[in-house]
Amino acid sequence: GNSVTQMEGPVTLSEEAFLTINCTYTATGYPSLFWYVQYPGEGLQLLLKATKADDKGSNKGFEATYRKETTSFHLEKGSVQVSDSAVYFCALSGANSKLTFGKGITLSVRP
């Protein structure tokens, strides 16, 4: 079956630091890959997505590239802000758009 593995957290960074959150997946067929973000007390918001190999998703300074050869979709941002503090989920979409999520990682950015 499908599965998503995210790096262990939590992660604490200083403002303007570089961010990488690792995500690898196992899937049959040709899934689409997603990063969702969850702010405290809220639902999940789509951050970015990629629907085929070598696609790069980007939004709000975040980027992730769909790497089929390494089955990865790592999230990066060049300079994080305090407002980026949240929980980040990597996910893949299979049949009927059912999502399989990683466990999530909490990011805290200190001023």
Add this chain to the structure above:
Amino acid sequence: DAGITQSPRHKVTETGTPVTLRCHQTENHRYMYWYRQDPGHGLRLIHYSYGVKDTDKGEVSDGYSVSRSKTEDFLLTLESATSSQTSVYFCAISESQASYSGNTIYFGEGSWLTVV
């Protein structure tokens, strides 16, 4: 923001009682989903619907049932609540073409359920 409303947003109930959570959408999307979120597990799919009266099980469906009598409403029922069902429940919707995995899935604000 996608038009998704979940109710109730917070509920405390006793073990053994039935509980129904409601998801209402104003987007006329075909697909609707119920997920639960637990620490260390991320989100896991409980049930989903691909049309009125068309539903199917997800990864963690035991102890839950669903119904969809109208496009806009998707109900999740805990038939006899247990403490292991204490969780945050999220409804999601997608306009979805079944053969395309890249459809965006939109999430509601969540329903916090505590079973005591």
